[in-house]
Amino acid sequence: MVAQLAGKFMEISQSKHAEDQNVAHTVSYGLGEFGYLLPK
Amino acid sequence: MLQTAVMFVKRAIQKPDAFDEENMITTENSLGALAKLCYAHMDGSVLSEGDLISVLHRMPFTSDENESMTSHRILFDQIENPASVINTNAGAKQAAFEAVQRIKQHVIEQGPQPEERILDFANLQRLDNLKC
Numbered sequence: 001m002v003a004q005l006a007g008k009f010m011e012i013s014q015s016k017h018a019e020d021q022n023v024a025h026t027v028s029y030g031l032g033e034f035g036y037l038l039p040k
Numbered sequence: 041m042l043q044t045a046v047m048f049v050k051r052a053i054q055k056p057d058a059f060d061e062e063n064m065i066t067t068e069n070s071l072g073a074l075a076k077l078c079y080a081h082m083d084g085s086v087l088s089e090g091d092l093i094s095v096l097h098r099m100p101f102t103s104d105e106n107e108s109m110t111s112h113r114i115l116f117d118q119i120e121n122p123a124s125v126i127n128t129n130a131g132a133k134q135a136a137f138e139a140v141q142r143i144k145q146h147v148i149e150q151g152p153q154p155e156e157r158i159l160d161f162a163n164l165q166r167l168d169n170l171k172c
Contacts, residue, residue: 006041007041010041010044010045010048013044013045013048014044014048018048021062021063021065021066024052024066024069024070025065025066025069025070025104026069027048028048028049028052028066028069028070028072028073029069029072029073029106029107031045031048031049031073031077032049032069032072032073032074032075032076032077033073033076033110035042035045035073035076035077035080035081036076036077036079036080036114037080038080040080040081
């Protein structure tokens with residue numbers, strides 16, 4: 001599930017949604033958290 | 041996947057107006073994300089020691105209470121972990137210690153009841169015991 005969520009964050013980061021500041025900082029925060037918790 | 045994530049956060053940090061006040065929340069969330077990605081996935085290619093040092097030079101984070109508290113707590117975790125990239129790269133270690141000194145200074149300047157906290161209570165206590 002975590003990997004699926006991380007994948008969704010990646011999808012959003014490459015979409016028009018990420019141009020909104022609130023979305024951008026939420027996606028950045030999420031990518032950091034998922035990136036930190038997911039194994040190499 | 042890692043490369044795309046790194047590109048996204050670096051793009052936010054490298055915008056010409058990234059450090060303007062209205063963009064600081066996004067920028068600090070992106071800096072925090074880059075640090076967390078470095079701690080877990082630094083490979084010398086997509087993520088380098090230079091990336092981590094550049095983030096550490098920007099600490100303390102002060103714009104977004106949640107990001108500030110999380111990023112500083114994780115920095116302390118990394119300093120206390122002998123296997124962390126913080127402790128296996130001399131440049132990163134130095135930058136981390138300097139970041140801790142700036143965090144301490146910021147906390148002192150904020151006083152006992154700050155509007156925006158950069159550390160939760162447990163990590164405020166931990167700050168004094170960090171071996172830096």
